[in-house]
Amino acid sequence: MAQLTAKQMMYGSIALAFVGAIMAISSSASGWLGLIGGIFAGLGGMGGVVFFKYGYLAVPLITTRQKVVMITDTGYEIPPSQDVIIKKVGNEYYASAFLAIKIYESATERSQEQNVAYNQYFERAISNMRYAVKICYLLYAEDVAEKRRMIETRKAESQLRLARERDKGEPDVLKMDKFEREIAMWDTQLQRLIKGVRPMGVLAYAMTSAAGISKEAAVATLRAQVRELKVTLQNALNVQVEQLTADEMKKCFEWEYAFPSGPKDIEESII
Numbered sequence: 001m002a003q004l005t006a007k008q009m010m011y012g013s014i015a016l017a018f019v020g021a022i023m024a025i026s027s028s029a030s031g032w033l034g035l036i037g038g039i040f041a042g043l044g045g046m047g048g049v050v051f052f053k054y055g056y057l058a059v060p061l062i063t064t065r066q067k068v069v070m071i072t073d074t075g076y077e078i079p080p081s082q083d084v085i086i087k088k089v090g091n092e093y094y095a096s097a098f099l100a101i102k103i104y105e106s107a108t109e110r111s112q113e114q115n116v117a118y119n120q121y122f123e124r125a126i127s128n129m130r131y132a133v134k135i136c137y138l139l140y141a142e143d144v145a146e147k148r149r150m151i152e153t154r155k156a157e158s159q160l161r162l163a164r165e166r167d168k169g170e171p172d173v174l175k176m177d178k179f180e181r182e183i184a185m186w187d188t189q190l191q192r193l194i195k196g197v198r199p200m201g202v203l204a205y206a207m208t209s210a211a212g213i214s215k216e217a218a219v220a221t222l223r224a225q226v227r228e229l230k231v232t233l234q235n236a237l238n239v240q241v242e243q244l245t246a247d248e249m250k251k252c253f254e255w256e257y258a259f260p261s262g263p264k265d266i267e268e269s270i271i
Contacts, residue, residue: 017045076253083245084219085253092211095218097226098252101135101204101233102240118237125236131208131225138203138255148193155186178240205244205252206233 077086084095126133162179165171208225212218230241244252 013043013045016043078250079215079219081245083243083249084222085249086215086218092213093215093218094209094211095215095222096207096209096253097222098244098249099206099208099226099230099233100242100244100248101206101237102242103202103204103237122236125232129229129232131210133229134207136205136207136252136255144193148190151186151190151193155183155190158182158186181240206241207252207256 078084079086084097086093086095088094158179162176162183165175165179206229208222208229210218210222210225212221226243230243233239233241
């Protein structure tokens, strides 16, 4: 089965909208044909917007409901859940997952003693793992003006989410802590820009794999590893870790072969 992506669905919706628009404005079209064309144009336009902005949510819903299994041209299989990648090697199945690592504090913001202790905690945590984990950092120089606008916007969004959570009758302490850390992170980055420090973009993710005699066994073992890895990285690195799914997972998978060559390519790939 051909690989199904949010971009392909978006292009299909745009094509449907285009055909519908032609039908609607055609001078030779009858009333009912023009009405159908208008409906097609509306649905196609709406679908294009949904798949462009929220494809990472819409595609998994469609593939899960339709029980669609994606198979890439390299033999890797993506199940309907779209949170793991599976391949059969010999008589065993291997399942892999990717996790996004959101870093709120850089090494330059800590003292030398804090960095030494940080590395010790990380090494101690990693040494206790019984399986292989690959952690990747993708670094690139960013445009200062654009970076500042982005930081100010993200900071305002985090402040708004924090204010809404605080106004609830029973606010979630964990969510409040997350929003406060985000605000502190954006504020620190903004202060560094004001001081003239050249901004460096960082994309960090972790990959782990598990083997099994069947797909189900490999995926079950992998999910247990992912849960353990999330807790370990969050505690050892003081970061937020989230498992990637759908197109976000496939981007990291593609980066294992070739990553974007410049800042523009990187920004386009994560939008």
